[in-house]
Amino acid sequence: MKPDSWDADLDRTQPGATKYVTPSGHDALTTVDQWVLRRPDVTSDRWCGDTKVSHHRRPWTSRHLAGFNIVGAVESLAEILSLPADFDGQGSRHYQKNTTDRALNLLLRLNQRGLALRGKSLPTPEILPGPDGGVDIHWTEQKFELLMHVPENATNPVTFYGDNYRDIKLKGKVDPLDIDDSLLRMILLQ
Amino acid sequence: MTSNFPIEEIPSSDNVFRRVYRGYIKNGRVKVNAFTDPPPKFEGERVGLSVLWEKHATIATCKSTGKEPENNGVAALSVGKIREIDALQVVHDPKVESQAHSQIYGRKDEEVRVQLSRAATVVVNPD
Numbered sequence: 097m098k099p100d101s102w103d104a105d106l107d108r109t110q111p112g113a114t115k116y117v118t119p120s121g122h123d124a125l126t127t128v129d130q131w132v133l134r135r136p137d138v139t140s141d142r143w144c145g146d147t148k149v150s151h152h153r154r155p156w157t158s159r160h161l162a163g164f165n166i167v168g169a170v171e172s173l174a175e176i177l178s179l180p181a182d183f184d185g186q187g188s189r190h191y192q193k194n195t196t197d198r199a200l201n202l203l204l205r206l207n208q209r210g211l212a213l214r215g216k217s218l219p220t221p222e223i224l225p226g227p228d229g230g231v232d233i234h235w236t237e238q239k240f241e242l243l244m245h246v247p248e249n250a251t252n253p254v255t256f257y258g259d260n261y262r263d264i265k266l267k268g269k270v271d272p273l274d275i276d277d278s279l280l281r282m283i284l285l286q
Numbered sequence: 287m288t289s290n291f292p293i294e295e296i297p298s299s300d301n302v303f304r305r306v307y308r309g310y311i312k313n314g315r316v317k318v319n320a321f322t323d324p325p326p327k328f329e330g331e332r333v334g335l336s337v338l339w340e341k342h343a344t345i346a347t348c349k350s351t352g353k354e355p356e357n358n359g360v361a362a363l364s365v366g367k368i369r370e371i372d373a374l375q376v377v378h379d380p381k382v383e384s385q386a387h388s389q390i391y392g393r394k395d396e397e398v399r400v401q402l403s404r405a406a407t408v409v410v411n412p413d
Contacts, residue, residue: 184307185352187324222312227322227394234318243318243396257396267397 172223189229199231291380298366302337303348308412321402334389343386356413361406
């Protein structure tokens with residue numbers, strides 16, 4: 097598979113990186129090795145005097161994935177990408193790769209933070225085609241239920257609602273770069 | 287097109303039926319993504335979740351709607367339970383082709399979709 101320009105850059109700057117593949121493989125996406133695992137905290141190019149310093153995204157590595165069902169997540173996202181418009185007869189849109197990529201990045205980041213906070217991986221959520229071209233990430237666990245929505249429009253925030261079926265309720269927005277610990281504590285209640 | 291059917295008040299003790307696509311039912315529960323408003327056909331159109339009021343419809347008529355009835359399940363929701371969910375209204379909205387047609391109006395954010403999913407009972411599975 098011929099890498100696109102972004103991956104070619106990555107290849108040159110990070111010769112040791114192994115956990116990435118070309119995005120052109122998305123049509124037949126079934127495994128992690130067919131997915132571009134990009135960190136969302138990319139920094140842009142900057143200038144030091146006359147020298148341009150490029151900061152490239154690093155691929156996700158196995159230490160971010162420990163115990164998390166990444167293959168299941170990727171397969172669900174690939175299935176969502178393959179859905180035609182109005183697949184449900186209710187006017188659903190066709191889903192964009194950018195949206196599913198952001199959903200994947202959010203899951204990876206949540207997992208990374210969960211590992212850092214509690215040493216635990218995320219329970220496996222159900223990943224669903226959501227409203228208005230967005231992706232739903234839904235945990236239905238014994239001790240809590242949590243729904244996150246990754247909108248199609250990247251300028252809109254990720255929103256969520258969760259509760260423990262009783263008195264504890266959380267609702268709000270998720271900043272993928274600064275994930276609130278209370279949200280993670282709920283996800284890791286299992 | 288406006289119907290000639292009178293608009294009635296739906297009692298909270300009644301149920302409404304919602305057609306549910308095959309992929310939106312799992313382990314006897316209706317998934318949260320089954321409860322989303324359709325895109326408006328024109329700017330400013332008030333959209334809601336289409337449902338059929340049990341007073342004028344049967345589960346079978348609900349299942350038979352849409353392009354692929356074999357892919358439809360049917361969920362029942364108590365009107366009273368829907369009205370307990372923040373900011374939702376259940377309004378009779380009869381059409382020429384369906385006196386039972388009604389709408390669930392109100393914002394379907396994540397909390398509302400979770401609550402609707404919990405309130406729904408699958409009464410017929412897809413074929």
